[in-house]
Amino acid sequence: MADQTFKLPLTDVESEHCALIVDKGLGEIPKIKSHKVELNNNQAVITTDDPEEAIPEAVSVIRGLGYGVNTVKRTFPVTGMSCASCAGSVESMLKAQQGVIAAAVNYANSTASVEYVPTIAHAEDFKKTIQSIGYDLVVDExxxxxxxxxxxxxxxxxxxxxxxxxxxxxxxxxxxxxxxxxxxxxxxxxxxxxxxxxxxxxxxxxxxxxxxxxxxxxxxxxxxxxxxxxxxxxxxxxxxxxxxxxxxxxxxxxxxxxxxxxxxxxxxxxxxxxxxxxxxxSSAIKKLMGLQPKTVTVVHQGGHQMEIPISKVKIGDVLLAKPGERIAVDGMVHEGNSYVDESALTGEPVPVHKEIGAKVYSGTINQKGSFQYLAEKVGGDTVLAHIIQSVQNAQGSKAPVQKLVDKTAGIFVPVVIAIALLSLIVWAIWGGENGFTQGLLALVTVLVIACPCALGLATPTAIMVGVGKGAENGILIKDAESLERAYKADSIVLDKTGTITVGKPEVQAIAWKDGVQKDILADVLY
Incomplete structure (x- = not known):
């Protein structure tokens, strides 16, 4: 392959000394033929004839030195996959793309998680590549x-x-x-x-x-x-x-x-x-998404109110929260006051009083009063959106054991075909007068029973269910590796006593006032 030049956008490289450290690190990568760090442009320029290996290694080295490389992490729906082998093919093609740092395809939820350098790789390129092998990548968000x-x-x-x-x-x-x-x-x-x-x-x-x-x-x-x-x-x-x-x-x-x-x-x-x-x-994700309303009332200058789709809300818009409504986006109370049920996000059962200047969050429920609030974070920047993204990322992540499963599934189909053909040949040669028909039956049997779907579906499905059930109960799991290692934990430390709740207040004790006839009141209560 001919030499190619690529630019890696850098972060935290703030001086000539930092640039020299990065440049020295790049010089230790055999696949990189020439390199330089442009401090003014905050980028590293490398030349290589093997970008598939050189770029991920360069990113790893730079991060290992304590600096950063600007990359994009996105999750794309994948259509057309029918088994774990399909997921393996898609993942291999994505990893082979120039500028891709990491890629993982989850057959259980039909998604591909890709980390890539935006100055080198683009989502449309991924789509064309995946389409070339008979599948499709949905890049429209x-x-x-x-x-x-x-x-x-x-x-x-x-x-x-x-x-x-x-x-x-x-x-x-x-x-x-x-x-x-x-x-x-x-x-x-x-x-x-x-x-x-x-x-x-x-x-x-x-x-x-x-x-x-x-x-x-x-x-x-x-x-x-x-x-x-x-x-x-x-x-x-x-x-x-x-x-x-x-x-x-x-x-x-x-x-x-x-x-x-x-x-x-x-x-x-x-x-x-x-x-x-x-x-x-995916029911847990759908429940979390259901916390966000589809429409919201925006208050224009002069007090005119209009109901608009939540996707049309912009930062700085003044929104109205009516009694019983869910807060649409993250913001700050602009006018009025009320109590807001934040148990969906915090687990705290007691509604929190909100007055002018207080923060409100998407997905929480306004109680009896009404107030106006200023939109500060919208779309994918809200706390609820980050929680949903966190759950999706965790469900799409792979446990260490899954890597072994993926390798096995990748070679599974050709091995099965070889065994099936061998069965036919052996029966045809040594099976007697009905050897060919028996061999044909053996070939069909081997091909049918050796389906790799269960092999590739079991682990990711278990992870998705575990992460999803955790989310339903207010427990956010970072990734599959954390879930796999959790069984080894023998002690769990919580940062505060109010974190673990049942989501609603409960009567813990009853204190009687002196002189009150306890028996009569007890009969009334119970």
């Missing part, structure tokens, strides 16, 4: 794009449910005929008619996915399903149309229509359950 993506997920789930139900309905008579009525007239043709819609219509997604992977010289779970069911279906069609081919050899022309259809039905059922599990893991 607007509310409309998020709603469109959610609608797409709902439509996919609905279609998957219909296909699953129909495939099961078609497969049941196939199994009955295959087990008890194979001698009935035209049994093979009836089974062919029943299996065709299951394999070619309801299972179409597997063949489309496998073809996309084949075009990019890759393989995933779709490849295994398409190969197994496709081979069983084509073999059965051939035996139905040309049974004499086997009869001439003194063999019976077996068909496996029911096997192909049942495999499709079961895998679709598994996919449907998988989608439901993935949807349930």
């Amino acid at each position: 607007s509310d409309e794009a998020a709603e469109s993506l959610e609608a797409l997920k709902q439509a996919h789930a609905s279609t998957l449910k219909k296909r699953t139900i129909l495939s099961v309905l078609f497969s049941i008579p196939l199994v009955i005929i295959g087990m008890f009525f194979m001698d009935m007239p035209y049994a093979n043709y009836i089974m062919w008619a029943l299996a065709t819609p299951v394999v070619l219509i309801f299972g179409r997604q597997f063949f489309v996915g496998a073809w996309k992977q084949a075009k990019h010289r890759s393989a995933n779970m779709d490849t295994l399903v398409a190969m197994s069911t496709g081979i069983a279906y084509i073999f059965s069609v051939f035996n139905t149309l040309y049974p004499e081919f086997w009869h001439k050899q003194g063999l019976h022309a077996h068909v496996y229509f029911e096997a192909a259809a049942v495999v499709i039905a079961f895998i679709l059922l598994g996919k449907m359950l998988e989608e439901q599990a993935k949807s349930n893991t």
Whole structure:
């Protein structure tokens, strides 16, 4: 590769001495051919013929010296993934992009977390790269794009449910005929008619996915399903149309229509359950997002009030909080006073009195009074938005054990295909007169049972559920590694006594005034 020059934006490099330290550190990286630190421009300029390794190493060295490099961390939804192998392919492509410092793809919540140098890499480049291998990266962060993506997920789930139900309905008579009525007239043709819609219509997604992977010289779970069911279906069609081919050899022309259809039905059922599990893991995020209202009342000069979408709120706007409403954005009380329930953020059960100059936070609930407040932080800068982002980041992070799982899943599919082909060859050579048909059945069996989805889904799903349940109960977990190490903790230190609450006041004791008839009052109370 030809030499290329890149610019790394620096932070905390404030003197010539700092610049010299950074420059010396860059000089110790073998992959960097030339380098200089431009103090006036706050950047390091490096030349290398291997940017994939040199840039991340340069960032690591600079940070290790106590200085910083300006990078962007973003999480993108990924569409089109069908198994853990897909996630591995997407992650590998992202890591290979120039300017990417780190990348992690989570199959369980279909997201890619990427840290990159904005002067070198861009989100649109990631999108084009991922599209080139048959998947897609959603880079639009607007509310409309998020709603469109959610609608797409709902439509996919609905279609998957219909296909699953129909495939099961078609497969049941196939199994009955295959087990008890194979001698009935035209049994093979009836089974062919029943299996065709299951394999070619309801299972179409597997063949489309496998073809996309084949075009990019890759393989995933779709490849295994398409190969197994496709081979069983084509073999059965051939035996139905040309049974004499086997009869001439003194063999019976077996068909496996029911096997192909049942495999499709079961895998679709598994996919449907998988989608439901993935949807349930995001319930905590949806609950947190539900704390933020969709609209807010803005007060213009002269007292004119107008209801606008929360996305239109700007810093400096004067907003009205009515009794019972949730605070829309972070701000400061501008006029009036009230009590605000902040238990959703702090866990404190007692409403806090807010008067002019007091801070209010998005997601908290105004009580009986009404007041006007000045918007200070909006959009992704509010405390609630940071909490949501923290939970999303934690759910998308990978535990150390997941790295081993990802490596295994990455080589899983080609190894399974090799074992399946070996099974066919061994049966065909040493299996006797029915060796080929038995070998074909063995090939289909190996391809079907060796699905890598559970391998890649179990750990991230457990992390998502754990982090989500923690968030629902007011516990924010930084990342998956922290969660994995938490079981080793034998002591937990809290910074103040009021942190752990049940979210509402409780009566702890009853004190009677002297002279009061306790028995009578006790009967009234209890």
